[in-house]
Amino acid sequence: MANESLSKAKEAKNDEFYTQYHDIEKEVAAYLEYNPDVFRGKTVLLPCDDPEWSNFTKYFAQNFETFGLKKLISTSYAPESKKYKYGYQPTLFETEAPHFDADKSKTHGKIFILDHDVTGDGRINVEDLQWQYLEGDGDFRSPEICKLRDQADFIITNPPFSLFREFLAWIIEADKQFLTLGNMNAVSYKEVFPLIKDNKIWLGVVSGAKEYFIPTGGVKKMGNTCWFTNIDHGRRHQSLSLMTMADNLKFSRHKEIQGRNEYIHYENFDAIEVPFTDAIPYDFDGIMGVPKSFLDKYSPEQFEIIGCAEGDSGKELGLKPFPRELKKLNPSLRDGQLYYIDEDGIPQKPYARILIRIKQ
Numbered sequence: 001m002a003n004e005s006l007s008k009a010k011e012a013k014n015d016e017f018y019t020q021y022h023d024i025e026k027e028v029a030a031y032l033e034y035n036p037d038v039f040r041g042k043t044v045l046l047p048c049d050d051p052e053w054s055n056f057t058k059y060f061a062q063n064f065e066t067f068g069l070k071k072l073i074s075t076s077y078a079p080e081s082k083k084y085k086y087g088y089q090p091t092l093f094e095t096e097a098p099h100f101d102a103d104k105s106k107t108h109g110k111i112f113i114l115d116h117d118v119t120g121d122g123r124i125n126v127e128d129l130q131w132q133y134l135e136g137d138g139d140f141r142s143p144e145i146c147k148l149r150d151q152a153d154f155i156i157t158n159p160p161f162s163l164f165r166e167f168l169a170w171i172i173e174a175d176k177q178f179l180t181l182g183n184m185n186a187v188s189y190k191e192v193f194p195l196i197k198d199n200k201i202w203l204g205v206v207s208g209a210k211e212y213f214i215p216t217g218g219v220k221k222m223g224n225t226c227w228f229t230n231i232d233h234g235r236r237h238q239s240l241s242l243m244t245m246a247d248n249l250k251f252s253r254h255k256e257i258q259g260r261n262e263y264i265h266y267e268n269f270d271a272i273e274v275p276f277t278d279a280i281p282y283d284f285d286g287i288m289g290v291p292k293s294f295l296d297k298y299s300p301e302q303f304e305i306i307g308c309a310e311g312d313s314g315k316e317l318g319l320k321p322f323p324r325e326l327k328k329l330n331p332s333l334r335d336g337q338l339y340y341i342d343e344d345g346i347p348q349k350p351y352a353r354i355l356i357r358i359k360q
């Protein structure tokens with residue numbers, strides 16, 4: 001029980017980290033490069049934000065005219081609803097506003113809207129943002145925020161990772177275009193992988209940000225985040241340049257491949273083990289198991305995704321159960337996961353693999 005509440009506290013704390021301006025700028029630039037009019041005439045909603053200091057709000061507000069936006073809306077979550085309390089203080093921006101309300105400031109979310117020139121300087125930018133308290137706490141699942149979602153063309157944010165599954169489902173059910181940060185591990189969630197496999201969603205261009213601000217000051221390093229999206233970009237239409245199987249076996253820069261007679265074949269599924277994306281042999285027409293990071297390079301014109309070799313998905317794909325006597329040699333074997341027998345006769349389980357095939 002103590003462990004459970006500790007991990008809940010950690011999870012809540014882990015939801016409070018804030019994206020840096022240049023990480024947003026780098027990623028969004030790639031969509032604009034592919035289609036300069038991607039946001040023209042559109043309404044963008046930034047939920048799960050803290051607009052007074054969110055870089056998402058700052059970035060989209062500053063670029064309102066350049067992008068040709070019709071409307072920008074961002075919403076924040078009430079400090080008292082946050083699971084992790086870090087000594088909330090309203091900003092001067094809020095306390096100096098005539099409609100500041102000390103109670104609502106803690107219990108209500110806020111909405112910021114930008115759609116016209118308020119200051120009269122002839123430009124629409126961050127200075128023209130207008131804000132109000134929301135009726136509720138700004139929970140993205142509340143009817144109030146669902147209504148804003150339904151009006152929007154794009155949903156863009158870094159959501160709480162502990163609610164990532166729900167957040168993505170919330171976007172998909174409304175059939176919206178989106179760009180969101182998430183943990184790379186989410187690619188194999190049963191709610192996420194089928195969407196990737198069917199090319200309904202894909203990874204972004206820059207593989208996640210490495211550092212995020214935390215509310216108590218300083219930065220948090222996170223090596224495993226990535227962007228998820230259904231906005232088209234150029235990288236996913238670029239084919240990977242690959243070698244033949246024979247050349248890989250001769251010249252691969254990976255010692256696990258170079259010098260072998262052949263690629264390792266799994267024992268419980270008709271596919272070969274390819275532990276590095278750049279070691280995919282382009283002349284092999286069978287199924288290959290590749291690391292999840294392959295998705296960073298995935299082009300739907302070049303590859304077909306067959307499935308995810310993990311747990312129930314692996315079982316559904318037809319991975320054969322391992323013979324129970326092998327458990328003595330490798331206690332980590334699991335049904336639904338791939339394994340092969342190494343040169344010493346020991347069953348080995350590779351890291352989580354995605355099964356793919358080259359499109360012929």
Ligand SMILES: C[S@@+](CC[C@H](N)C(=O)[O-])C[C@H]1O[C@@H](n2cnc3c(N)ncnc32)[C@H](O)[C@@H]1O
Pocket residue numbers: 014015016017018019047048049050054055056076077082138139140141157158159160161163
């Ligand atoms: C990872 S932080 C990112 C904040 C901001 N989007 C950014 O990137 O700088 C996620 C934010 O979502 C808020 N949040 C947590 N649960 C929420 C919920 N159910 N509805 C809306 N926001 C929520 C957290 O308090 C936190 O401020």
